[in-house]
Amino acid sequence: GAVVSQHPSWVICKSGTSVKIECRSLDFQATTMFWYRQFPKQSLMLMATSNEGSKATYEQGVEKDKFLINHASLTLSTLTVTSAHPEDSSFYICSATNSGGVTDTQYFGPGTRLTVL
Amino acid sequence: DQQVKQNSPSLSVQEGRISILNCDYTNSMFDYFLWYKKYPAEGPTFLISISSIKDKNEDGRFTVFLNKSAKHLSLHIVPSQPGDSAVYFCAGGKGNEKLTFGTGTRLTIIP
Numbered sequence: 001g002a003v004v005s006q007h008p009s010w011v012i013c014k015s016g017t018s019v020k021i022e023c024r025s026l027d028f029q030a031t032t033m034f035w036y037r038q039f040p041k042q043s044l045m046l047m048a049t050s051n052e053g054s055k056a057t058y059e060q061g062v063e064k065d066k067f068l069i070n071h072a073s074l075t076l077s078t079l080t081v082t083s084a085h086p087e088d089s090s091f092y093i094c095s096a097t098n099s100g101g102v103t104d105t106q107y108f109g110p111g112t113r114l115t116v117l
Numbered sequence: 118d119q120q121v122k123q124n125s126p127s128l129s130v131q132e133g134r135i136s137i138l139n140c141d142y143t144n145s146m147f148d149y150f151l152w153y154k155k156y157p158a159e160g161p162t163f164l165i166s167i168s169s170i171k172d173k174n175e176d177g178r179f180t181v182f183l184n185k186s187a188k189h190l191s192l193h194i195v196p197s198q199p200g201d202s203a204v205y206f207c208a209g210g211k212g213n214e215k216l217t218f219g220t221g222t223r224l225t226i227i228p
Contacts, residue, residue, distance in 0.1 A: 034160075036160060036161075038215060038216065044153065044160055044161050044163075044216075045160060046159065046160025046161075059160075093215065093216075095218075106206075106218075106220065106221060107220060108217075108218040108220075110215065110217070111215035111216070113215065
């Protein structure tokens with residue numbers, strides 16, 4: 001089955017630093033990738049939708065200058081948390097689809113745990 | 118290695134009938150499971166959960182059944198309504214760790 005990886009799986013950083021998280025589709029071309037943040041009690045919040053070669057579409061309330069998303073190729077999207085603060089500590093999960101989101105089948109990555117000290 | 122599998126990518130059910138969405142898992146360490154519902158262009162929204170120590174949890178029209186010996190869970194929706202048409206994801210979790218999701222099943226309710 002399709003595989004999506006995330007790197008790193010866990011990162012600890014100091015407040016004020018920037019952290020980059022990679023999301024890769026390993027065996028298919030992901031036309032669309034989604035970035036989610038997992039909040040306590042396991043609810044997921046869609047942060048942004050990224051299509052290869054174009055700017056990401058951010059959900060309301062998500063600061064695009066703080067959460068930089070780049071989808072440079074059909075197999076890689078990156079999320080950079082700039083000037084991270086302790087309240088940014090969370091799980092960040094990506095998912096990918098290879099059909100432009102039409103079929104809604106999404107392959108989720110394993111998640112990245114961000115801890116900001 | 119997919120630890121959570123939803124083998125049916127799509128399902129069509131007549132309005133008023135029962136919808137049954139299935140999910141299989143391989144990781145016996147999960148201690149709870151969740152179902153999410155997702156409309157197009159939106160993120161998944163939480164629907165119902167079940168602890169691994171239970172075999173059934175009911176919330177209105179939605180019931181989740183867990184068969185630990187078979188490593189199988191199912192979501193029953195009865196009666197099915199047109200607004201239930203969406204993609205449903207199951208997920209397994211352990212403690213405060215990240216969730217592991219299935220690939221989703223698209224449910225279409227036929228009026």
